[in-house]
Amino acid sequence: MSLSVSGWVTLAHGCHGRRHTAYGLLWRPHEGVDVTKRPTLADVAARAGLSKTAVSLVLNDRPGSRLSADAVARIHEAARELNYRPNAAARSLRLGRTGTVGFISDEVTITRFASAMIRGLLDVADENENGVLIAETGNHPKQLAKALEFMVDRQVDGLVFGALTARLLELPTLPESMRAVTVNCVSPTVPTAVLPSEEEAGYAVARQLLDAGHGAGLAILGNAPVAQSDPHVSVTIGRRFNGIHRALSEAGVTPVAVEDFEFWEPWHGYDAAKKVLESGAPVTGLICLNDRVAFGAQQALTERGLRVPDDVSIASFDDDEIASYMRPALTTARLPYEEMGRQAMELLLRPDDATGEHLVEMPLQVRGSVRSLG
Amino acid sequence: MSLSVSGWVTLAHGCHGRRHTAYGLLWRPHEGVDVTKRPTLADVAARAGLSKTAVSLVLNDRPGSRLSADAVARIHEAARELNYRPNAAARSLRLGRTGTVGFISDEVTITRFASAMIRGLLDVADENENGVLIAETGNHPKQLAKALEFMVDRQVDGLVFGALTARLLELPTLPESMRAVTVNCVSPTVPTAVLPSEEEAGYAVARQLLDAGHGAGLAILGNAPVAQSDPHVSVTIGRRFNGIHRALSEAGVTPVAVEDFEFWEPWHGYDAAKKVLESGAPVTGLICLNDRVAFGAQQALTERGLRVPDDVSIASFDDDEIASYMRPALTTARLPYEEMGRQAMELLLRPDDATGEHLVEMPLQVRGSVRSLG
DNA sequence: GTCTGTTGCTGAAAGGTTTTAGCAGTGGCG
DNA sequence: CGCCACTGCTAAAACCTTTCAGCAACAGAC
Structure with a gap:
């Protein structure tokens, strides 16, 4: 392998060869920093001379916590020096949510026709700091079951169901706590749907x-x-x-x-x-x-x-x-695939759930194929 | 919310109204089963009258473990009755891998031109029981950094980088342990690439x-x-x-x-x-x-x-x-987008890494637009 | 009777985070 | 002084899994 390590992820983009880290510019290991192992909260705490609790409080800036300005500064500095990033698995385990949503469709992603729907979904997910897990069923119930199983196991925070043609799907009954939206399709088990007008x-x-x-x-x-x-x-x-x-x-x-x-x-x-x-x-x-x-x-x-x-x-x-x-x-x-995707993801991520059918306008593109007679 | 619960995920597909669970057919809560909380290994252990260790050993059927046929049967039965599914976050935390790979591209997913690439990727990932996390950068270095950060944080088991047109990308240096493949593009930092011939x-x-x-x-x-x-x-x-x-x-x-x-x-x-x-x-x-x-x-x-x-x-x-x-x-x-996607995912998932450039044949589709002269 | 090896199983630690409950110290008020 | 409230911080539990190390019981060999 010719991969080398310089911090956790070092970016070198563009034609100019400038170097960034994913977490800020130009991260280089500080003295006493072990680069071979991802730093944990405990490492940050040790370096700042404080407790894990303090670090967690500060890094998530919880409102009620009252730490001295000095402590806050030390924690931020230590985190930066170590290039600390929280472990998502540990956080999910503790919190029960993942910052990830699932998109399951028959074949939206794998065919060319509705690609814009994914664009809309991804854009909004990204704006809200969510990742997207994608699965396609090809209309096979077994694949649907498998995909759903996978997503529920990973504790996705919500599910978007899509379809290539706007039709009635017989989707499974979902766990009560699972938010879900259908886009370009409807299902009796999912209360909120986005459709073209x-x-x-x-x-x-x-x-x-x-x-x-x-x-x-x-x-x-x-x-x-x-x-x-x-x-x-x-x-x-x-x-x-x-x-x-x-x-x-x-x-x-x-x-x-x-x-x-x-x-x-x-x-x-x-x-x-x-x-x-x-x-x-x-x-x-x-x-x-x-x-x-x-x-x-x-x-x-x-x-x-x-x-x-x-x-x-x-x-x-x-x-x-x-x-x-x-x-x-x-x-x-x-x-309006893109707009439908956007709206579906927004409905999924907004805390207030607006159940029902959401119609998205289909704008008329007036071009040269219609001639006015007389 | 009109969602209702019947076990964790209950499927009712097709026009026939047959009911399945995602994990088998027709799961209904057994007596003494709490449906409001996902069962854990401890629950299965308690129901089987054995230790968590035993359950873990059996359910993952580890080779060396020698449990009586009776114990094995009891564990399987308890797991089935409770409809047990392992918690992915806990497993990831312990194991350091996730059964998930990342796909990052400029705009493969969100435009219509190379959708088949995703099909290939998803198919192979699915065949290998892997999920796929998708992010698009739109060619913005910041988006790339963000996507990468997200994927590395989630501890994806590997990364596929794709591009709409087969070009040289200046991808970041990745953590040494991170497997990666480029498809329809190349990067000096990623040793294995899939390209059309x-x-x-x-x-x-x-x-x-x-x-x-x-x-x-x-x-x-x-x-x-x-x-x-x-x-x-x-x-x-x-x-x-x-x-x-x-x-x-x-x-x-x-x-x-x-x-x-x-x-x-x-x-x-x-x-x-x-x-x-x-x-x-x-x-x-x-x-x-x-x-x-x-x-x-x-x-x-x-x-x-x-x-x-x-x-x-x-x-x-x-x-x-x-x-x-x-x-x-x-x-x-x-x-051959689909085949390239397949091959990229196969290269990523196969334990033996075949570094280098992998060319995929571009089959000539002979149709009616060429006439033979004389 | 002791030693060795095997069978069948378990306790506890580790993985990294968040959060509850609470400790020690200080200052103000009566 | 006694009491209270507040400030600044931390210990430890919990989330759920995998796995190391090892225990009890028993059989067989000597």
């Missing part, structure tokens, strides 16, 4: 096309009867359609085509768009149920020599990676 | 087009002088180009166009392709330095009425999401 988004997307004058030539790609009605598949797709239909009925509009399919990959969108175009329906505006469907639809349009938005306008949902890669870029209602 | 991939991609007869009309989109020479930007892009150039010079081929740009987003590919086409160079084959560049290039081709692969063939690198969405799907050398 899909009804509103459905309404906004439909309005975008209606307001641009596409009421007479509107098609819907990706109507999904199962997802709309089975909460184990989705609890939000139904709401998304409710929003769409509310906008349509307010405007007295009936779509010229509605294509049913449950899985929303580009090739499904391609096939559906092709079918609609071949049917001869007078389509000028397309509501695609996600960006991948929209992407596929655009491919079908291009093949027939139709242009977006000149010939056909498209609006969609998710704000996936490809939405901004398309030419023109896609007008779409963003799934 | 880019030279080979560059060669294979170039050969794909050369073998298809595009030697006379080859263009390269995304030549990146800085990335090729500055290891802080990339340690592998240079190798990728070495592979490409080796194939070209073996075939005695000089490209008809080479477009330089360092950032490989779709719009860069679009601009570059447009420029090459407008220059009138007789292009029949495009080597794009990643899939997003290829995607943009195809947009430019389409706009000029050129078709892939009929008019122009494309081969590329990464096997990004969009590679399989394109029509035709893209022939591309896959960045």
Whole structure:
């Protein structure tokens, strides 16, 4: 091993070769400091000439404790000289909490679609000095059990359950003292949930096309009867359609085509768009149920020599990676994964528990794929 | 709170409403079992009428210990009845290890591009009964220091450092006893690294087009002088180009166009392709330095009425999401994130440390974007 | 009868922290 | 002086596990 020791952790970043310690700048062992063993409270106490109690009191600055200014100074100095850091295991053992939360999901972390959710979760956890333990179940009950077991054993201070698609999960009953939040999913056993505000988004997307004058030539790609009605598949797709239909009925509009399919990959969108175009329906505006469907639809349009938005306008949902890669870029209602992650972690960490369903706005990203008629 | 307690963790999954515990099926409190407090070794010992020592010995089945078959049975039964699970904090305190490893990266977890790396890491960690603590630095030295501090404090058994692009990191000197592996990056302080086998991939991609007869009309989109020479930007892009150039010079081929740009987003590919086409160079084959560049290039081709692969063939690198969405799907050398993650975790967890650089093959995904001439 | 070895089991220490209870000393008040 | 309150500090217990050292009982060998 070519690793060397210089204190506990010595950082040397950047291109400038400056050296830091993780705990302050430039820590070098002081005289009489044993570098091979992590210092303990007892070591600090000995060096400061005081008791462990005193050191613990000062380092955690407990309010009621009245130690002389001199003692406080000596303790801080000794801790700094020894580069003391508390032992997390000992502290957890004593305190029963760990400063760590768990995140368990089906496959949020291991697929590309909702990465931003982790960003939100990690950011807030970090702001609150919490670490995050991650486990993915791949939807296997056994993996879920294992993950939960692991987290409960480690005495995580709370649990966030996530899912790739917003659906009803049958999560276990948790120990009463365990705080928990679901994000992009719901479970009867977890009282607080964070979900995207899909009804509103459905309404906004439909309005975008209606307001641009596409009421007479509107098609819907990706109507999904199962997802709309089975909460184990989705609890939000139904709401998304409710929003769409509310906008349509307010405007007295009936779509010229509605294509049913449950899985929303580009090739499904391609096939559906092709079918609609071949049917001869007078389509000028397309509501695609996600960006991948929209992407596929655009491919079908291009093949027939139709242009977006000149010939056909498209609006969609998710704000996936490809939405901004398309030419023109896609007008779409963003799934606010990052904000949902943030909010979930905040709800978990805030002492006041606001149980219930927390809806996070899905902002409409207005880009070039919708053209106003006339 | 609507959470209720039935043992420590009770699972009720699936649509069938079957009930499990995390530790076995259907755990219900036995008589004389206090459900409000997690049982300890002492509780098990008391119930089995034996000492804590005996229980510990049996439950960890230590080889040398000779307890009667009856005692062993009684202990197992008591543990099962109480639904005993060892306290991880106490164990860590005693043992100095935690069964947890840390993963620290710039932004692997929080962006979509390398999610598969986490999948590989988590899978192997899980197979070895290890948990994973995750932290992202966003490339801020302070965040790195904080993450490291946290992990070292928690006494993780090892650390994996990851990066989104394979580059040289200036990681801190770690405590001597801390095992560490870098994945998709290298650091002078960490002796074992996992990287994609880019030279080979560059060669294979170039050969794909050369073998298809595009030697006379080859263009390269995304030549990146800085990335090729500055290891802080990339340690592998240079190798990728070495592979490409080796194939070209073996075939005695000089490209008809080479477009330089360092950032490989779709719009860069679009601009570059447009420029090459407008220059009138007789292009029949495009080597794009990643899939997003290829995607943009195809947009430019389409706009000029050129078709892939009929008019122009494309081969590329990464096997990004969009590679399989394109029509035709893209022939591309896959960045093997998942396999790299797996291998990194295996190297970390295996007791025998194989220091050095471990190259993981980048398999060529042959799809429809390359047409054979004549 | 003594010695040796084995079997089956246990007491107690150690690991590092937090916290309760309390000690010794000092000063003020009646 | 007697009492009280306060200041500045500490001993020891508790959190739960693993493991070292060793005890009691018994069998077999001499």
